[in-house]
Amino acid sequence: MKSLIIGYGTTGQSFEKYLTENSIDFDIFDEDKTKLENKKNILACLNDKSISVYKSLYISPGVQLKKYFSNSNLAKLNYTTDLDLFFQNNKSLKIGVTGTNGKSTLVNYLNQILNIASSSIALGNIGNPLLDNIKHTNKYTVIEVSSFQLEKMKKNYFDFSIITNIQNDHIDFHGNFENYKNAKLKICSEKGRTIFCTSDDYEEIAKTFALDLEPNLDGKDIDLSNLPFRLQKISEGIINDSKSTNSASLFYALNKLNFKGDLILCGNPGKEGYKELNIEGPKRVFIYGKHRNELLNICKHKNISTHSSLEEIFEVLRKDEHKDILFSPGNPSGNDYLNFIERGEHFNNLKEKYFD
Known part of the structure; x- marks a missing residue:
């Protein structure tokens, strides 16, 4: 039986590459058919009946499953996310960062500092797909995680997690603030430590956290670059x-x-x-x-x-x-x-x- 990729944005395309490299036969569904031009392996309509022929579903973060499946079928869906695959196949120490604002900035700073003392890579919602880097051998992976990703994540295997803040956002997707907040809080690590930021001094937060991980790091005179388009x-x-x-x-x-x-x-x-x-x-x-x-x-x-x-x-x-x-x-x-x-x-x- 084939597998099915649902959603053909950045994550969907990384699923495509991953499944191809692992010789897994698949089809692709995306509501925007213009994304699938020149593709032959397309599922035209997504619903309870159409997925019955697939053994596995690979779900992109921004897909609203309730748009396509009945409530009775939602709980039974056998799907996998990019986070789940990364947890299963990569051996690095995984640091998850989420929040309404500031998460990209913190990921950027933390990744730079950890690369001074050790080896690190910044992945996830910051723009670098997880599955495209699933075989990396750096000591740390700093992952920017959205509420869309966390909502669908099967099990939390973050070694550390950081929440910058939780404020009103993505209500159109989650339905209400409580659902959005609960999705964000799924990042709280079951196996490691969770940090809730109490300020917006993300450079200092990154330095303090990195020093806990790498005590021999010289935290003085570190010159960090900023991401564009943030003030x-x-x-x-x-x-x-x-x-x-x-x-x-x-x-x-x-x-x-x-x-x-x-x-x-x-x-x-x-x-x-x-x-x-x-x-x-x-x-x-x-x-x-x-x-x-x-x-x-x-x-x-x-x-x-x-x-x-x-x-x-x-x-x-x-x-x-x-x-x-x-x-x-x-x-x-x-x-x-x-x-x-x-x-x-x-x-x-x-x-x-x-x-x-």
């Missing part, structure tokens, strides 16, 4: 915070900067259930993109303007002699961009075009 100062008075994909990260930026200038928002607010956003501090709020009317309906501020494109906003801002601009979208990209990276690069390109 990144790209020039005087201009901050690119494109990684802001939820309201918690938006308000964090406003508070941390005590921001009083021009705020730019965009993206799809649906994942937080279109909750109202009371924005205080900025003198002006600019909203643009295909979701601008949805955002206008939930944003409360005395000086809001909407625009079809980011270019329109730059045309307005170029007239200001003094620049004080925060690009912190506060939402996922939705129909505007492929991801926050494309979004951040677009902002940087326009900044160069209009201001440099």
